[in-house]
Amino acid sequence: MEDNSSTNNFFLNIKKTINNNLKLIVIILSVLFLLFLLLQTYNYFIKQSTLKNSISFYKAISIDREDESNKILSVLNNSNDFYAILSQLEIIDKNIKNKNYELVNELYKNLLNDNNLENIYKTAIASVAAYNFINIQLINPSTNYIDDINNYIEIIDDELLNYNGIKLELKFLKIITEVENNNIQYNNYNQAIELYDIIMSNENVSSIIKERVNKIHEYQLYK
Structure with missing residues (x-):
């Protein structure tokens, strides 16, 4: 009886260990999946922001109204991508002409x-x-x-x-x-x-x- 009880306890411990490990694995995988989703979301918004800035920049250099163009360029000037540099160069060109x-x-x-x-x-x-x-x-x-x-x-x-x-x-x-x-x-x-x-x-x-x-x-x- 004692042998059976010891064997049962042994298997119960193994089962408990496996269950605990599975829980840990599930938690880790869930965290990794969440990080992946956050990264994908971040990349999506970065792409959307870059696309938006691209549209804004080409609108700024194509419209005739200088006040509206300058307003758009000023906004782009504060962005954190390459369009900030392009907008500054465009502002410089406008001021050279003036x-x-x-x-x-x-x-x-x-x-x-x-x-x-x-x-x-x-x-x-x-x-x-x-x-x-x-x-x-x-x-x-x-x-x-x-x-x-x-x-x-x-x-x-x-x-x-x-x-x-x-x-x-x-x-x-x-x-x-x-x-x-x-x-x-x-x-x-x-x-x-x-x-x-x-x-x-x-x-x-x-x-x-x-x-x-x-x-x-x-x-x-x-x-």
Whole structure:
């Protein structure tokens, strides 16, 4: 009898252990399933939010009413996706057209000071900012954005080989801006001639950039 009782107790203990383990497994699986559902829900809302921001952005750049467009862009500017950057760049373009250059400069600086922005995006934005302000400086000689132009050029990452030629071209254009704004004799400006030679002999500089630089060089020599 004692043997039977011991055997029964043994099986009861095993059954109890299995039941307890099953309960634990069910709880774990339930928690994992719940986490999976939460993740799927989160991804759904992220996709919906991105889609919504995409629609809003293209609406902002296509409507004629500037006040409504600016309102949409301001909302997108506070989002946490790529459309926040696009909206800021669109706001910058609008202010360039409206000749709000001080605001444009501030907006570019705020954008480039964003620590979450990847280096390649900073380099691309800094390149555009430098080109824009070189053009602004040439059109408006009374302004003084040379230091800002230098700062934008310095942000361009030397490790990004595709931007080496762009960086050199921007440095050359910045010198040309100084030549034009200060009535400097290009032929006697050693810094300009030396940089021209560096660009033309550099294998990392594209033929398109070399052609543009060469045309400016020849114009400055024979104007």
